Amino acid sequence: MKGVIAGLEMREPSSLDEALSAMRNDPSLVPLAGCTDLYVALNFGTLESTRFLNLWSIDELRVIEKSNDALSIGALTTYKSIIQSKLVRKRLPMLISAAREIGGAQIHNRGTLGGNIANGSPAGDTLPVLAAADATVVMRSADAERRVPLTQFYTGYRKSVLRADELIVAVEIPSFSGKQWFRKVGTRAAQAISKVVMAAVRSPRPRIALGSVAPTVIRLPMTEGALEEGAPIQEAQRILMDEISPIDDMRSTEEYRRRVASNLLGRFWAETE
Ligand SMILES: Cc1cc2nc3c(=O)[nH]c(=O)nc-3n(C[C@H](O)[C@H](O)[C@H](O)COP(=O)(O)OP(=O)(O)OC[C@H]3O[C@@H](n4cnc5c(N)ncnc54)[C@H](O)[C@@H]3O)c2cc1C
The missing domain is CATH 3.30.43 (Uridine Diphospho-n-acetylenolpyruvylglucosamine Reductase; domain 2)
Structure with a gap:
């Protein structure tokens, strides 16, 4: 056969x-x-x-370390290693929250951070975390290495600046303060792709990123700016509606995604006071 x-x-x-x-x-x-x-x-x-x-046997792509003051996570790092890492727990706990909700044990053992980034699904659960954390994607070819902020990595639906002769080797996350928050809304708690996923940081200027509400993961600069200036959450929720462009698809509807995105923003704000 x-x-x-x-x-x-x-x-x-x-x-x-x-x-x-x-x-x-x-x-x-x-x-x-x-x-x-x-x-x-x-x-x-x-x-x-x-x-x-x-790439599976290339252990040099599995390193999690502090590089200058940034947290560097190798592209081949699995969700299991992320969940077990004390350094990630200390610096980027919202990535652990995301990793825990990605697939089940088998996916934790095999799925990698670099694969989630390169695959480029707008529903990829680590992407809002990396966008909210101002992460940089480190890419290397045989001749050169270059760094691109995750927020500039995607050029459209499942399209990115990654060239055919390049590998993602790591992501770097600069040090930052503020309460981290992650929430995934799917059909059920595990083994379900996100209908809407949000990661956010409660800093003087809040950082908010959403997945599954646009062709790529997005940050919400207008909503962030309004909250920084002290706008009430209801006004921020109205502004949010102009920053997202969800669609109807097999997993959900535009209307549901809008309502959930708004509710998630409200939850983030209330739970990180
Ligand atoms: C049952 C199941 C449940 C899942 N649940 C979730 C979920 O809840 N949330 C979620 O976000 N995803 C989920 N996924 C999707 C998947 O597990 C993740 O996207 C995972 O992180 C992909 O990593 P990988 O190493 O397996 O990638 P691969 O399948 O090996 O590769 C994916 C893509 O990335 C490219 N690639 C991989 N590594 C690199 C690199 N270092 N440099 C350049 N290109 C590279 C490959 O060429 C390919 O195009 C699920 C998948 C399954 C099968």
Whole structure:
């Protein structure tokens, strides 16, 4: 019987340098991390690629460390490692809240932060956290390294500035203060993709990011500005309506998403007083 993986090729680099030179020499190679998104696409028959580069054994992409004063999380870090990391718990507890609600145990063991970013779904649960935390995506090719703020990484629905010869190697999160808040609204608590997801920080100028309400994850600069200037929450909730553009799809409706986004903003404000 012919299975979905028949006819596929896989390269197994043993170092980051080896992976990057393979990508420079063959731009058709598709990087593969935990494979939790790729395998779904393969099963659905929507994956056109046949040549893959397995990153799984590149341990240098699994490091969680303090780099200068920023928190640096390697792209291959799994949700399980994020949940277990004392450094992430101390610096970015809202990422742990997000990781806990992503899939189940199997996804925690295989799904990676870099895969969630590169996959670029507007419902990706780590993305509002990274956007609210002013994270920077670190990308490397065989020739150069570059850094792009997560809020400028996406150029449209599932489109990003990442080039075919580049890998995401890490994300860097600068140090910041303020109460962190995360909430995912889905059909049920686990194994459900978000209908709306919000991450926020209660700092003098609040930082608020939403997923599943626009083609990409978004920050809410007008809402943030209004709250900074002391506007009542009801006014901020009205402003929020102009900053989001949710759609009807198989998971939810525009109207429901608008109502939930507004309620989440209210909850964030009340719970972080
Ligand atoms: C049952 C199930 C439940 C899920 N639940 C959730 C959920 O609740 N919330 C959520 O956000 N997601 C969920 N997902 C989606 C998925 O698990 C995550 O997006 C995960 O983080 C993807 O990581 P991965 O390592 O498995 O990526 P892969 O499948 O290996 O790769 C995904 C994409 O990223 C690219 N890529 C991977 N790593 C890199 C890199 N370092 N540099 C450049 N490109 C790279 C690949 O080429 C591919 O295009 C779920 C998936 C399944 C199957």
